[in-house]
Amino acid sequence: MNSLIPKSRAALLAGTFALAALVLPPRMAGAQDLTIAIGGSVTSLDPHFYNASPNHSAAAHFFERLTDFDSNAQLRPALAESWKPVAPDVWEFKLRPGVKWHDGRDFTADDVAFTIERAPNVPGSPGGFGAFVRGVKRVEIVDPLTIRFHTPGPYPLLPVDFASLFIVSRHVGEGASTDEYNSGKAVVGTGPYRFSSYTPGNRVQMTRNDNYWGGKPDWASVDFRIISNPGARTAAMLSGDVDIIDTVPTSDIPKLKQDPKLQVTSVQGLRLIYLAADRSRDENPVFVTDNDGKPLPKNPFNDLRVRRALSIAINREALAERVMEGTAKPAGQWLPPGTYSYNPDVKVPAYDIDGAKKLLAEAGFPQGFKLTLHTPNDRYPNDAKTAQAVAQMWTRAGVQTTVEALPWSTYSVRSNRQEFGIRLLGWGSLTGEGSYALVNIMGTYSQETRFGANNSGRYSNPELDALTVKATSTLDDAEREKLLQQAVKLAMDDVALFPLHQLVNTWAVKKGLKHEPRMDERTRAMDIKPGES
Known part of the structure; x- marks a missing residue:
């Protein structure tokens, strides 16, 4: 397996990617709906409340990070187009132009600065995100699309840390409580889907963001369900009630593989x-x-x-x-x-x-x-x-x-x-x-x-x-x-x-859908493509 951290210092520190590296493949048209069922419970839609995989999976539909990991845990650009060290203790990030929040406001460096302030200070967090900003001593906004992070000393892992930190807007997030994120009031991100509803312990529902900077998302709506009981999750898959399930019970894998309507995907x-x-x-x-x-x-x-x-x-x-x-x-x-x-x-x-x-x-x-x-x-x-x-x-x-x-x-x-x-x-x-x-x-x-x-x-x-x-x-x-x-x-x-x-991460997916399994075990609508029509 390839490691995330490359063997040459230059490869990590350069971190500067051409815009072409992030051009997404053409999106398929069509008002299609997707139903996902995960085993873990989404405990909050506040993207800085709890560092847990189900919360990450749900939040990734609404919010994005400066950097991100692909399915093989390799670092790539996201809301930042490029980054580089401009001094031993200073990183400069160039932000992606033309990105809009769901309410139409422009995404700027000020939102990033606000996120750095908010992430380690969410009241009542059972396991938060302070570790991912511990390398930031001071934030310097150069212009609306350029931001510099001053670190206590040389800190090569800052772009890696930022791949775990969702960016929220200052104009919506300032003063917003975790309850306001859970109600949907503060779920205003830059991501490919918009908030519809959240029922704790049951489901998160979302609709397509037609103005998404990365192109029109594949799915008109996504029903992101929580089915914690393994047997019920498998039954939902076999009955056709859902399109994909994660954390497949090991005893059910042979049965799911034998069903002609299904396929099983996996990755270490x-x-x-x-x-x-x-x-x-x-x-x-x-x-x-x-x-x-x-x-x-x-x-x-x-x-x-x-x-x-x-x-x-x-x-x-x-x-x-x-x-x-x-x-x-x-x-x-x-x-x-x-x-x-x-x-x-x-x-x-x-x-x-x-x-x-x-x-x-x-x-x-x-x-x-x-x-x-x-x-x-x-x-x-x-x-x-x-x-x-x-x-x-x-x-x-x-x-x-x-x-x-x-x-x-x-x-x-x-x-x-x-x-x-x-x-x-x-x-x-x-x-x-x-x-x-x-x-x-x-x-x-x-x-x-x-x-x-x-x-x-x-x-x-x-x-x-x-x-x-x-x-x-x-x-x-x-x-x-x-x-x-x-x-x-x-x-x-x-x-x-x-x-x-x-x-070994395992999913069951309806035959005909194209699913890219992820090493980080996230289950996201963005990794599921419609089959050929």
Whole structure:
């Protein structure tokens, strides 16, 4: 797989593309409607509220970014036509002319400046976007279509960071609350579709933006449905009620492939399924007790021996082959082989039940202890089944484990409030390189440094933070990769998280439609083309 971050510094820093590179293929005419069904719940239409894949997928129809990733996780222009460093600590972006907001107002550099201000400061955000503007020290508007970003020092990843940040307008967004985005009042973007309605937990409906700068969109209307139950999602696909579904249940793939009216598309994904232990408490850990159900005085997850024991008590090969039925690869780190900053010296932890028991005894738990593993039951393929399998493995090692499975809409809020002892999560490194996870899910949580926005377990390792900062300020690609590989080893030696497996992204699509599967697992109307009429 090609990495996002090229091997030559020039290739990344040049970042200047001809306009022709973004000319889109001709659009097909026709008033056609599209119905999409996704498994994950869209928790908000505020594009800066929660950094979660379902929210990204929905928001991408209305809002756009300065830069973007294509289906193979390669960086490309979007609202910015080009970008380049004009000093070691200054990036200049040239914005696309002629772009209009849905209400007809011009898109300008002032909207970008407003977005930089707003993104890290959304009230009540359970996991926001501060990390993607942490490299911006000061914004300088040169003219309506030229903007410069002053960074604290050399920062080569700014164009990459901006590919995760939707741009909102100042004239609509200033003072607008998340509730106003959810009502649709503030959903005024530059994207290919306009807001029609949003019913939380049910659907987002949208209509074509005929004045879209990239050309007339293919679909007159899009019904973006949320069907969290895997069986119901498959049934909707088989009955013809929907045109495409994501996160196809692994057990249903053979049946869907055999249906002559359907096709299955897939691609190796960038999402890691992992476990995160609560490190926010030194004493009185939640959902962890001794074998008699009495509270433990100290948090066992703060003991490296316990973390290593739990890690080697997991049979990752069995999870990938049996639970995931071959649709996932066992993981010992957060990126798949072949990506930039993957460390070949960090192996998948070998399953060793006796070694796990020995480590637990050394940590003062010769008889183990009890814990509850929390998991969503409607977010990732086989999420609850994976948690049940891990619980059985840990129980065999002497850690009596029960599972509590919750809907994602409830689970995500509680997880980000540190209400769980240990939980199952997923993280898609859509940049195709290691710093995205290091900053967001392993960086020490800090509003000041804007690290750890999605670090729900509150893991903290100052040595790892320092190495991450050093890597992300290193201009030379080869040297930066070495530093990131060191960070991968440091994080995994410390069991910063428990990697389980990397997903293969799979969709079922009506025969005749053309679907381009994405490594970042987004499901969007823009990636689905009508068949030949």
